[in-house]
Amino acid sequence: MSEHDPQPISEFKSKSGLKRIFSAFFYSIDGFKSAWKQEHSFRQELVLVTIGIVVALFLPISAYQKLMLIVVLLFILIVELINSAIEAVVDRVSLERHTLSKNAKDFGSAAVFLAVFIAVATWSVVLYERFS
Numbered sequence: 693m694s695e696h697d698p699q700p701i702s703e704f705k706s707k708s709g710l711k712r713i714f715s716a717f718f719y720s721i722d723g724f725k726s727a728w729k730q731e732h733s734f735r736q737e738l739v740l741v742t743i744g745i746v747v748a749l750f751l752p753i754s755a756y757q758k759l760m761l762i763v764v765l766l767f768i769l770i771v772e773l774i775n776s777a778i779e780a781v782v783d784r785v786s787l788e789r790h791t792l793s794k795n796a797k798d799f800g801s802a803a804v805f806l807a808v809f810i811a812v813a814t815w816s817v818v819l820y821e822r823f824s
Contacts, residue, residue: 731772733804734773737772741766741769744761751819752822761815764807764811768811770807771803771807774800775804778796778797779797782796
């Protein structure tokens with residue numbers, strides 16, 4: 693294929709306008725369902741994040757602080773979903789043990805760890821400032 697040949701287009705890219713927006717929404721819902729069914733870590737984190745959001749909403753802190761606490765919790769889920777996507781692609785390519793596959797999965801795990809660390813640090817600072 694030369695540089696002037698058109699690139700093959702995925703059938704999923706053929707939608708445009710409102711149809712694409714609705715399709716993207718339902719693909720996202722499918723992603724949440726799949727993560728819930730297949731990823732134990734996602735289920736655990738979703739339960740804890742939900743509890744954390746409820747707690748944040750009832751804390752006697754400013755709206756800005758509530759937003760900060762909720763955003764850092766949602767950030768954990770975002771990073772977990774990306775980590776799960778990386779793991780799925782690595783497993784799709786090959787289930788054979790390989791250093792690069794291990795690295796990819798470990799990097800994703802490290803990213804989740806950092807997201808959790810950021811959330812814990814943020815919650816600690818906000819709660820310390822409020823209740824000290």
